[in-house]
Amino acid sequence: MRRIDALGIGAGIFATGGLVYILLSLLGVERLSAGIWTQFLLTGGLIGWLITYVYRAITSNMTYHQQRRDYEEALLQKRLDAMTPEELEQLQAELEQEKTRAQAES
Numbered sequence: 001m002r003r004i005d006a007l008g009i010g011a012g013i014f015a016t017g018g019l020v021y022i023l024l025s026l027l028g029v030e031r032l033s034a035g036i037w038t039q040f041l042l043t044g045g046l047i048g049w050l051i052t053y054v055y056r057a058i059t060s061n062m063t064y065h066q067q068r069r070d071y072e073e074a075l076l077q078k079r080l081d082a083m084t085p086e087e088l089e090q091l092q093a094e095l096e097q098e099k100t101r102a103q104a105e106s
Helices: 003-026 031-058 063-082 085-105
Strands: none
């Protein structure tokens, strides 16, 4: 996320809070109560977002981790595409040897 995106999201949340306050005031809610309810809703939204952020951080399901996985997969695919058929056969033979060795150890 770019800095301008974060600023835009922050301004949008600020504006949403103001609109909720105005809407509650127009619906006849007392100004003090409208302010308290607006703060309650915005705080609840912040806590909800924080919970999802912590969950994504714990499960490594964040943009950086996904970009890194995609990069590593693309790099491996590029290396495989650059290999000659003989090198591919040798790699496949090594993988088979490791597979049989792992099965024998189990």
